[in-house]
Amino acid sequence: MKNTAFLNRSELIAVAILAVLILVVLPMSLDGFRLNLVGKYLTYAFVALGLVMCWGFGGILSLGQGIFFGLGGYCMAMFLKLEASSVENTKIQSTPGIPDFMDWNQITSLPWFWEPFKSLPATMLLVVGVPVLLAFILGFAMFTRRVGGTYFAIITQAIAAILTILIIGQQGYTGGINGITDLRTLNGWDIRTDDAKFILYFVSAGLLFACILIAYFVKHSKLGRILVAMRDKEDRVRFSGYNVSNFKIFVFCLAAAFAGIGGAMFTLQVGFMSPSFVGIVPSIEMVIYAAVGGRLSILGAIYGTLLVNWAKTAFSESFPELWLLGLGGLFIAVVLAFPNGLAGIYTSYAEPFIRKLMNKKPDILPGGNIPQGSPAE
């Protein structure tokens, strides 16, 4: 019966360990600059977490999660930009009170879709709402037509490219290739100070843990088991009386919601948003985080994100040209040798050892394994 519990004992311990690491160890051992970097990595972890739900459990590989990360980030950036573009701050412009890049592009009034971002509650709603709405439309269009697998992955990738081109092309409305920069305050609170960054790190971590708990809740509900069943034998689920596409739409929307929250926290901590976080390359990088951590493991995705990003920072400080090759190599190595990533290494090597120490019999881990050699399906 313990499968239906919200968190079982070993999961509770694992979450607690991660919480101690993120909330206590890292803030105490890192300086402000490094901690802010970790905070930025944690925002990618939201996306990786969504990918575990959608790709790991549901078997739906999206190569376009940057879309949702970007949309969440842009929503937040639009709010912050409007606040930074008060009439007072922009009185040298020909049209004061609108964002500077609009003024440079001869736009004289605020476009309609910027209006909701004058309000913080509306913005917070849209940070989740816009990505979920787009995911719903995409999911509805594709899953009800039974588009899946590689075709779905390619289409999400194409949409990531389209969205990037759209943002860059509509410079007057979106800030173009530079993105939305020079963000200052959130409801009057200066987000550029070290103190603010310190607080935002904890807000980000807190939200991440909330999302982790939601992920566990879904995993342990019957819906989680249906996702695994669908990944395995989609037709059997369909002919057991389920509308399979609805479940796919749900998990895709859930992943989009996580990514949107991550994007908003990214904007707050990094202080700008640009199309370079929306397109194909970041989307694929985010899939690599989940793959390295283990796409079947909720916590593995978080560790994977932190580790790959830490490696990225460390390597690109010393060998900037080699990093992309290294990342590609890492991905290939993981797919070939460890299809279940770090979490897979942990469950096959470390866990038996720990169990031996504690003298316990292994649990049955439903949905914990996947046939090797089919990681992209």
Place this chain on the structure above:
Amino acid sequence: MNPPATPGVISDQMAPDFLLAVEGLTVSFDGFKAVNDLSFYVDEREIRVIVGPNGAGKTTVLDLICGKTRATSGSIKFRNRELTKMNEAKIVQAGIGRKFQTPSIYDDLTVFENLEISYPKGRSVFGALAFKRDAAVTERVQEVAEMIFLQDRLHERAEFLSHGQKQWLEIGMLLIQDPDLLMLDEPVAGMSVSERVKTAELLNKIIANRSIIVIEHDMKFVEDIAHRVTVLHQGKVLSEGSMDHVKHDPKVVEVYLGH
């Protein structure tokens, strides 16, 4: 049991007698008619076996009934409800269960979870989120597990079952839905002799209050279970009746032995 000449008129009068009425069913794949103007009727509580040479359209008929394949023309009425326009999930909810030819189970889940997913409750997205594994569910899963001889393996991952046990598990997954019509595609294929005997026993146990359509090649098994046999050939009914009648039908002998 003469199929009515004018389906529209007769089905109104006679449909209550039949659980399933297939009339003028045709499906063509790029011009090839896999099922061609097929009509047959299944009574309540009947075990019907469909036999026929390879490519006769047996599996396609099941695909058409459960909605996996869409008919080009014709009608399939289940308790007077037209199935050809319903989606797969609705057809299942109307009371039709279908077992696939190769065992179609969820390898990554336990036997218990396999059965639980088929339990007809919490089938919508939010229903599944709110689904609670209550006593009724556990009891029903236990009950079905006993019928399919798997009560001791409930908490094992399904991938570790033997081939025959996987077939039983899939039958169990259908049973737990308590369908009025159960369609089995070669349920004893690949089973050992003792497993076949147990499967026949299982089928005889589960026919109470439901009808079954079975596709099978094993003639010994067919004789054991069939009430009536339908012989398909090139997408059409070649012969229909008791096993004895069908065995001695010259047309059947011709198709099976003639070429």
